[in-house]
Amino acid sequence: MTAVDDITTPHETDTTSGRRGDGPGPASPVFTGIGVTAPNGLGTEPWWRATLAGECGIAPVSRFDASSYPASLAGEVPGFEAKQHIPSRLIPQTDHMTRLALTAAAEALQDAGVQPDDLPEYAAGVVTAASAGGFEFGQRELEALWSKGGQHVSAYQSFAWFYAVNTGQISIRHGLRGPSGVLVTEQAGGLDAVAQARRQLRKGSRLMVTGGVDGAICPWGWTAQLAGGRLSTRDDPARAYLPFDADACGQVPGEGGAILVLEDAGSARERGATVYGTLAGYAATFDPAPGSSDEPGLRRAAELALDQAGVAPAEVDVVFADASGVPALDRLEAEALTKIFGARGVPVAVPKTMTGRLAAGGASLDLAAALLSIRDSVIPPAVNVTASADGCPLDLVTAPRRGPVRTALVLARGYSGFNAAMVVTAAR
Numbered sequence: 001m002t003a004v005d006d007i008t009t010p011h012e013t014d015t016t017s018g019r020r021g022d023g024p025g026p027a028s029p030v031f032t033g034i035g036v037t038a039p040n041g042l043g044t045e046p047w048w049r050a051t052l053a054g055e056c057g058i059a060p061v062s063r064f065d066a067s068s069y070p071a072s073l074a075g076e077v078p079g080f081e082a083k084q085h086i087p088s089r090l091i092p093q094t095d096h097m098t099r100l101a102l103t104a105a106a107e108a109l110q111d112a113g114v115q116p117d118d119l120p121e122y123a124a125g126v127v128t129a130a131s132a133g134g135f136e137f138g139q140r141e142l143e144a145l146w147s148k149g150g151q152h153v154s155a156y157q158s159f160a161w162f163y164a165v166n167t168g169q170i171s172i173r174h175g176l177r178g179p180s181g182v183l184v185t186e187q188a189g190g191l192d193a194v195a196q197a198r199r200q201l202r203k204g205s206r207l208m209v210t211g212g213v214d215g216a217i218c219p220w221g222w223t224a225q226l227a228g229g230r231l232s233t234r235d236d237p238a239r240a241y242l243p244f245d246a247d248a249c250g251q252v253p254g255e256g257g258a259i260l261v262l263e264d265a266g267s268a269r270e271r272g273a274t275v276y277g278t279l280a281g282y283a284a285t286f287d288p289a290p291g292s293s294d295e296p297g298l299r300r301a302a303e304l305a306l307d308q309a310g311v312a313p314a315e316v317d318v319v320f321a322d323a324s325g326v327p328a329l330d331r332l333e334a335e336a337l338t339k340i341f342g343a344r345g346v347p348v349a350v351p352k353t354m355t356g357r358l359a360a361g362g363a364s365l366d367l368a369a370a371l372l373s374i375r376d377s378v379i380p381p382a383v384n385v386t387a388s389a390d391g392c393p394l395d396l397v398t399a400p401r402r403g404p405v406r407t408a409l410v411l412a413r414g415y416s417g418f419n420a421a422m423v424v425t426a427a428r
Contacts (some may be wrong), residue, residue: 027072028416031276033112033261034368035104038077039254039355051380052400056354058237071231072242074217075254075356101213104259105170112261116175126171127197129212129360130188136218146373152338171258178205186414189424190363195282197262206267211364215255238384243323243331246254246387251325257361258368281309287417299336304386305421313341318379320366320410323350334392343393350382370408374426
């Protein structure tokens, strides 16, 4: 089944924030492929089954010895052996995050039924998001720099190189010679990258591989995240990351994410592609400067995305929350949702309680969950959250909730004040 969902409502610029959505286009693009590498499942269907079953992938760090650090839990992708998923020639040229991204991208293209060789030469491209994965790449370069002999790039260059490699390797492996790019807006990046892919479709591309796979489970990345002051220091996986809960104490980092195939609706229809859903609206804002009395920008991003999609709050079936796990930030998000939907006015899903926060991979994984919720008519649960925090009057979904899902709103916030919101709808 394919769909074309016209956008006729101009997107309103957020003049207070300096960020905006894409503006109107002739037709909303559609999602035709999903690839997932997540801490509670490798591959889209294994991850989705685990998510609906409430299986948590948060556990003590295994990729390095974190026993001497204040925080020691993470969400790590289970059972990942690079040689089983990518060509052996690519292994020496890539790091762990890039290997995960290559694996997810290959699954997404296979799921979409796309043969890049069948497309015009420059018709397909890649836009992804990254933010933390460069830490491991940079650490490897620094270790080599400190060792004897050889010349190595600087830490700053290694980060830039990592971001380019992550997208470039996907492009090269699959012969995607169209537009490419990488966005760095931390947790919001998973939505911002998809929005940038939509822009490229509106400029004439037929298909874009997009989303984000990220993570920084290495000593350097761990130290940087601890310095941010948001990590939970509890050692019980069931009590460490509890967004919107009265016992919330911070967040748990994770690795992985989702890569999606976003396609021009006409192109998808021509080749008879199966469609998961339609990208109906998107917007992004900046928070005001620190110390300002102005309201944070998350509510405005959500309202603008709904407006662009032509969707009223009452038509939204589920919100996939950013869910910081930091009590003050949770209250701000709950306040934004209450102003839009009313107290307990919309089901709120937080499947990331099973994975931790995946940096740039987190929002794209929520987007994948939203599309599968539409496909299967079920909202996934949050786990371990038992008592609502003061100031968080939300209808938090804590067990799989069956029923039609036709419209989902996905929210994301990144460090430094990035906000993004995306509306996806069932294909018509």
